[in-house]
Amino acid sequence: MPEPTAPSSRGAIDLAAFKTPQPEPIHGTADAGAPTWVRSVNQELFPEIVALSQQVPVIVSLGSPRSPASVQLDATLASLVDAKGGTLALATVDAEAEPAIAxxxxxxxxxxxxxxxxxxxxxxxxxxxEVSQIQSLIEELLGLGVQHGVAGTIAPLGTTAGATAPAPLPPLHQEALDAIESGDLPAAENAYKQALNEKPNDNDAAIGLNQVRLLMRTQDKDLAAVRAAGAANPDDLAAQLDVADMDLIGGHVEDAFSRLVGFIGRHAGDEKEAARARLVELYSVVGVADQRVVASRQKLARVLF
Structure with missing residues (x-):
């Protein structure tokens, strides 16, 4: 577990960017009326969360309601945090709606x-x-809080009674999420494929399918070996696709896009089309409105036309 970043570091939060907090609905995953230490956070509310972190560690989950992985992760985190009874809190952030926080x-x-x-x-x-990994991280985080004098217990941030229940997912989408939670990625892939067979314009299912396939392609790959193969074989399609996948999983979004755009610009025929198709899949995973996707599409257009 790394030490908290120093106030002058690049990772420090600039509170001046945020306004005075206003009340925000509480969103939790417990039974109706149960106490919860989970809060959905926007830019206005964020200073309150920063102040709360002076009493207990606060986990901040940045995700997207369009991402099945994000939805499932937030549900898992909420359950684990609420089970700690106020020794830590969870702030969930829609990173697309709140880009300043991201x-x-x-x-x-x-x-x-x-x-x-x-x-x-x-x-x-x-x-x-994995749930076991998150549990271990939570224990380490609580220990870090003790070291830094942040080891109190806070009252619930609210109860689930006033929370707005999310609309239920379509059955096949829920089946896919359940399969992801259990680690059965092929079953999740099949559920999303069936959803698309029944409704070809199901954009959420298409995004979910691309996300699951990315996880399937990368789950057994060794990062060092993949990077070495990519560096040694700059014109090998499979090697470059593997590096792009690993870059995206690791958060190096622009690197993944640039690698495939460069490959497309250097090749023709089936290899060029395969690289283009994979790049479009990765655009879907990141989100077509993301500015990195918009910029990369412009570069792709230049090498294609």
């Missing part, structure tokens, strides 16, 4: 999970993680 943490890919200890950021992980 930029303050220098987040380049969601889901991303960071902690605040006494107002200072502590990176935890990006992407998905």
């Amino acid at each position: 930029q303050a943490f220098q987040v380049t890919q969601v889901p991303a999970v960071i902690a605040l200890v006494n107002g200072q950021p502590v990176p935890l992980f990006q992407g998905s993680a």
Whole structure:
């Protein structure tokens, strides 16, 4: 577990960028009426969360409601945090709706999970993680809080009674999320494919399918070996696709895009089309409205036409 970042570091939060906090609805995952230490955070509310981190460690989950991985991760985090009974809190952030918060943490890919200890950021992980890994990180975070005098217990941030229940997912989408949670990625892939067979214009299913396929392609890959193969074989399609996948999973979004755009510009025929198709998939995973996707599409257009 890294030490909290010093106030003058690049990762420090600039409170001047945020306004006076206003009340925000509480969103939790417990039964109706149960206490919760989970709060959905926007830019106006963020200073309150930073102040709260002077009493207990606060986990900040930056994600997207369009990302099945983000939705599932937030549910897992909420359950684990609420089980601690006020020794820490969880702030969930829609990174697309609140880009200022994502930029303050220098987040380049969601889901991303960071902690605040006494107002200072502590990176935890990006992407998905096993429940056992998250539990271990929570214990380390609580220990870090003790070291820095942030080891209190806070009252619930609210109850789930007033929370707005999210609309239920379509059955096949829920089946896919359940499969992801259990680690059965092929079953999740099949569920999303069936959803698309039934409704070809199901954009959420298409995004979910691309996300699952990315996880399947990278789950057993060794980063060092993939990077070495990519460096040694700059014109090998499979090697470059593998590096791009690993870059995206690791949060190096622009590097992944630039690598494939460069490959497309140097090649023709089937290899060029395969690289273009993979790049479009990765655009979907990141989000077509993301400015990095917009910039990369412009570069892609130049090498294609």
